Amino acid sequence: MRRFRLPPQILRLVLLTLGIVGTYLVARTLLVPESFGAYGWYRGAALEEIASRTPVFAGKKACAECHADIQHKLDKFEHKTLSCEACHGANREHALNHDVVPTTVPGSLCLRCHEANPSRPAWFKQIVVKNHYGDKCTDCHLPHQPSQSP
């Protein structure tokens, strides 16, 4: 009896198929990033990369850790909704290391919000500068307690 032998063309086809599939698998393991598919059809590590930026603004909570007295004052008056850094500027460096001198933002801060503008909501306190008394807002208004005078 003759022993069965795989025809050489079939053998070549099988080898070729195995070669192609093998190359694909090797290429796939090399090219697909490790975290691909961790959360979905994308590189999971991208989330961490995006999150690795350093924040610039410290946030009101960080300020209140040391400046609780000012925070308490602020909370009793109209400016209670303001974030410290809205007027004082971004100061995360100072919040992390108290030796860093906080940056200060120069004037005209009040008018940025309070200058009369017909687009502003009616409930919001606005002034027409030329009809309002005095030159300096802080002559009559305490920034942290705006309805009180110094």
Added chain:
Amino acid sequence: MKTQFNRRGALARLGAVLAGVLALPVARTAKAAVQNFFTSSGAPKGYDPTEHKWLICLDATKCIGCGLCAEACKKENDVPQGPYYRTWVERYIITKPKPGSAETRGETLVDSPAGGMHGFPECPVPEDQIEQSFFVPKLCNLCEHPPCVQVCPVGATFKAPDGAVLIDKNYCIGCAFCVQACPYGARFLSPVTHTAEKCTLCYHRTTRGLKPACVEICPAEARIFGDLKNLQPDDPLRKFYESNRTQVLKPHLGTGPRVLYAGLDEEVR
């Protein structure tokens, strides 16, 4: 040739295999440690995106148009100089209808000079001609079905499990399909990196338990931010959507925004 197969040799080989197996996890830990050392990014640890679902609420009746949000966003995210904004404020001016016309209102003018970053110039319409005027803060609408993700040919943009729509900068090819696809105009091509850029929901802040910069800085509490999966009983977010009638922008597009607006006018797109 005669093969020698003695007890000493077999034991030695067995010992070597066992040692190899035992050394494998040690080697793995070492490799992970080395990788960690080189790729340590300063990203916050312990943030699980599947444990959060962010929502932003915007109250158009409270926005005073100071533009602090747009300015803070630029600073916080190092957004390129020039007309590139991840969040901005629009001013709507609706004029009175022409006398005798059977309309409820006249023209609608919309402007946003420098994204509202430095405030707004004087109203171009005399005050007695204004029917209504208001500010509307805008940003990425954090769509549940984001068109920008659908069109990306390289899969570089995606929706994270916590609702943020993000861009993998390493894979973005800068084709700007997403810029065209976004119905809210929330994307642009960065002139610096030549890749698409957009609001990341301040991902570096939210993952650290901070609020996004625009929400943090808003002096009028027009922006409210919260986590629907970890709602507190007195959460401002809950208060907002329980006490306001909310709507989203362009609901007919079926994008399912996670940015809710209160007090919008029909003219706002």
